Amino acid sequence: MVGPVFTWIAEHPKVFWTAAQQHLVLSAAALGLALALALPLAVVLLRWRRAAATAIALVNVLRTIPSLALLVVMLPILGTGFQPALVALTLYGLPAILINAYTALSEVDADIVEAATGQGLSRAQIVRRIQVPLALPVIFAGIRTAAVQIVSAATLAAFIGGGGLGELITAGMGTLDIPQLVVGGLAVAALAILTELAFGLAERRLNRTRHA
């Protein structure tokens, strides 16, 4: 199986790298948007406890929705292409980041927060200098989960014309081109595992510098 895989890539370098690039751009954009939405939202919810319970419950429902359902449900409204895929993947990555960030920030020891207030720090200063640094490992764990989920679900973007490595699989299925199918499968699997390893490594680095 290894020979035909490399032959296929060697014969179709442009198709392969375009798909890989689309996959990375789509995933990175979705992760960036999910972060830009979830992190400020977590800080806002910290001060607004009653809304927080509702928001977390809603996000828990969102987390349960199967990735394919989330990707296609907006098809009639948003149509096909990069944008609807981006919207769906952003929503898909949001729960892991928001729940981890909110939980970690709200679990920072009340005594520490009180001591900081006593020293005359403002609420914004407390969030920035005390709560965020203390909650960082758990926040980062959520980001890692979201990154792997997004890279994984981005494969399904091929079904709504969003491009990416999933297109190698759907094209391979369409023409019964087994080498292309296997190339797509291996590339997607490798990218997901690499994402997990890279974020895991970054997480360990982060935790080590904090303890040093």
Added chain:
Amino acid sequence: MNWTLANYDRLFTALAEHVGLVATALAISLAIALPLGVVSARRPWAYAGVMAVTGVLYTIPALALFALLIPFMGLGTAPAVTALVLYSLLILVRNVATGLREIPHEILEAADGMGYGAWRRLVRIELPLALPVIVAGIRITVVTQISVATVAAYISAGGLGDIIFQGITQDFGEKVVAGAVVTAALAVVADESLRVLERRLRAAQSERA
């Protein structure tokens, strides 16, 4: 809503297929994960090995795993169920092992003192005490399997994904949305029911304690 109302029986058949797929996969998953969890609960090296292998499997995206299974297994229910089982092992084995490890030593010693053999202690004392943690694992597994089973329609395994893919091919929005909404509802209901079951089991246990 016209298509949905006129074709509710097709949605229902697809739903039944979907539940059947997940139920079959869950039964096989448990048959594999329970012994693996029991064996690895008190052997750290076995636990580490099983977690490494099943962790890699869990990370592989569903469509990619199907693409890699097709050359060996072709299309249909067999590769779909295989993929669903492979995805379930990480969480199930981890939770079985964790549930067993969390049982206090005094309880195990008391059971030994009362003359329980290893097998009877496992079945009568350890597994019942680990049940809430095992059910928590089953909950995550079922939600994952419902999601993966949707994609399995792409390799002709049937289920609710079939309605979604038909809608995409026919460029028929309502069909796509109907399939997606029923799939999402199934996942949410399964998650919530198993959450309630888990909570009841925990409550019953702390009452007895």
